[in-house]
Amino acid sequence: MSAPIILMRHGETFWNREGRLQGALDSALTPLGRVQAARQGAILRRLGVIAPAFVSPRGRARRTAALSGLSAQIDADLAEISMGAWEGHLRPTEATDGVLWKFAAPGGESQSELVARLDHLLGRLPRPCVLVTHGVVSIGLRAMLTDRPPCQWDELSDPQGVVHWVENGRDRVVR
Secondary structure, three states: OOOOEEEEEOOOEHHHHHOEOOOOOOOOEOHHHHHHHHHHHHHHHHHOOOOOEEEOOOHHHHHHHHHOOOOEEEOHHHOOOOOHHHOOOEOOOOOOOOOHHHHHOOOOOOHHHHHHHHHHHHHHOOOOEEEEEOHHHHHHHHHHHOOOOHHHHHHOOOOOOOEEEEEOOEEEEEO
């Protein structure tokens, strides 16, 4: 029996709503994003979660952590992938569903680079813990914790406003 890793994606941003790629750039939370963050905090309280929390250095994730009532330590390994030349641009019309297409960004982070970063993170995290991060990173972490190979990452979704409870190789969404 292992202790859980509890994952939260940041609340909706204005760029999420527009379909604009953020990567290392930032956009403010929308009113809905602020509600989602507060809802995530309520979920954590309802579950009785008492664990150290870690957050991406990006403002949208830090704001989500604060609005959910977490006092979280910044961890650079939780930052969203770099999407290089695509950052700040609208999602390409030829992009497919899922996240794998994002690793094709010119000058962006590769999937193998992200896996190495997340391996490093997972090797040093205390358990249990709460992680506030981003869509692609959340998918990567959940895939790795449930033994899904990188080619299957597109099978996972990255909803906002929910909590992922990952324990013993299983990912449970809590609403």
